[in-house]
Amino acid sequence: MAIEQQAATQAVPVARRRRLRGETAAEALVRLSGISVIIFVVLVFVFLAREGIPAFFEVEAGNLLGTRWYPTVGRYGLLPLITGSLLVTAGAVLISVPLGLAAAIYMHELAPAWLREILKPLIEILAGIPSVVLGFLGMIAVAPLLREHLNMPTGLSAFAGSVMLAYMALPTIISVSDDAIDAVPRSYRDASLALGANHWQTVCHAVVPAARSGIMVAVMLGIGRAIGETMAVLMVTGNAARMPDGLSALFQPVRTMTATIAAEMGEVANGSVHYHVLFAIGIVLFLITFLVNLLASVLMLRRGTRRDQLLE
């Protein structure tokens, strides 16, 4: 009896001490993972800078800003690659933004409830398709289709890349726009309807403008996804590093920054000029996506404060 009691009184502090030790360990683990994320980001940046910045000293500015990308003969003009990326991305935006916005409006405003319940998860599945699968689809389905119907020498072109990228950006644009439209208070609709507007006029003049900043965020995130995409564009754009000349360039082969890095990194001698220039392209790409994401966050922040004002 006495022994049992003694055991009981001892057991409590031991259990507590053990629990405390467990908590400390868990806390340390969580803290470590949090810090490691920061460290990884910094390391990526440091590594990118260390390998890429020498390129700006090894190759003169005139060469880097030139229009010819022939690494084998020492021509490292980045302009065709940058314009190639921008061209493919711009094409993707032109296709995906109207389509994505229209789909979001359809889903939110016109589709019956049961269809909406099907569409939402389907769009999430769309977002999960690996880009190499989409690239494959682009190669065997989209490119031949373009070649036959647009009378092009090869279907592998900037336009094919834009179509595939639009496909990849669509889920992001649709679901973020849908959320933005959903966040518009019902009172906006009521106000417009009470002024004698019909449903469609209300959507065009009151709901979508009220969701404008959220829709801009959707577009930015879509662009961010498109410009950094590699696999699909590598497979369908034809990979010719040439300067786009006018609008017709959209239907000719181009090469993007991402595709260049992916295609050439495996062949390049470690530490060579070419190697450093490829990393420099990575820096340029990083800066562009960083700017796009920054713009998206700024817009998101503005939207947040505006909604706070509404609630007052």
Add this chain to the structure above:
Amino acid sequence: MVTGAMPPTSAQPPSEGTCDAMTTTAVPSKIRVEKVSFAYSNAEALRAVSLDVYPHEVTVLFGPARSGKTTLLRLLNRLTDLLEGTRRSGHIYLDGQDIFAPDVDVAELRRRVGMVFAMPIPLPMSIRANLTYGLQLKGIRDRALLEARVESALRAAALWDEVKDRLEDPASSLSGGQQQRLCLARILALEPEVILLDNPTSGLDPISTSKVEASLHELRQRYTIIAVPHSVQQAARIADRAAFMLGGEIIEVGTAREIFTRPRDPRTRDYVEGRFG
């Protein structure tokens, strides 16, 4: 009771809650609500409500929260159409015409029966565009006419002097009181016949409140006004006629004098005297 312009049903004797003053009124009602019941998908809101609203009067619907005031108001210009899973019975007549009849143009109805909401909602556009929006939807394109309507509506809502130099500014840049008067002006620009006001002074300071109340007195000469007031005191200040609502029913209707000085129903008396609610 004049029956000429009325549907046959309106010739029936007035329901029990209607008081003597109304039966002796020789004016036909602008809006007649007849045994209207309404339920949202999850709750009953109105039970067999009947009410006559007369032109050029301020009719006030008052009562505790969730008594069906706003629902009744929203039924009058069919804003309730938007909700799914609602059930409705009974009839509402505007100038003798059933507003729920299948051939009624809802947009046109909402232009005739304008509504100002409890929370001012400026549409995401300029001050001027907020006013011309409804007019343009109605098909008015003449610039001079639009300008004239903008000015007269803003004057009627006592807002012209404050905004005349900044009509292109976004409407969201106005203060709360100005926004509420803008919403009123927006409705006035459409030159409706009936104006519904759902607690139009809820967010306003006393000075703005008295401005809005004063403009109501002016406006009733041209319009028929139905308002859900902020308080019993406000109801007494603005009402020509008042209906006391409780639990989705109209307990008592009468002239303001009757309702606020010698109500017949003990529940009305208790509420007016502040014993509950």
